[in-house]
């Protein structure tokens with residue numbers, strides 16, 4: 001699978017989880033917990049393969065102008081990982097602030113995903129070319145599988 005298709009596949013999963021979460025209420029404590037845990041797992045893996053494999057390849061292939069998108073995307077990851085996601089994880093799902101954190105996370109990630117898909121991915125496709133996209137895709141697929149397996153091992 002090519003790198004962009006693989007990342008877009010992850011995006012579909014993340015967007016579905018965010019959508020489901022947005023329809024929960026303070027009464028759906030168990031559902032909220034499950035959804036947040038799944039989001040956390042999906043995002044950790046996705047962010048890692050982007051930051052360790054895809055983004056560096058994009059940065060290397062592009063010029064100065066393309067680098068702005070890279071730094072912007074990294075900053076958005078940092079906001080989610082260091083601030084919004086930890087807030088959501090430590091907030092009681094039976095409370096109103098939970099919905100606030102969930103809404104901000106959804107808005108941030110939808111914006112981030114849209115920018116990746118509309119700006120960075122098309123640019124990366126042109127810069128990297130078909131063969132490199134396939135090679136990166138294979139590399140990310142293997143890393144994604146390994147990360148998910150180690151997560152399940154730790155959870156068990």
Ligand SMILES: [Fe+2]
Nearest residue numbers: 050073112116
């Ligand atoms: Fe991203």
Ligand SMILES: [Fe+2]
Nearest residue numbers: 007050113116
């Ligand atoms: Fe992404």
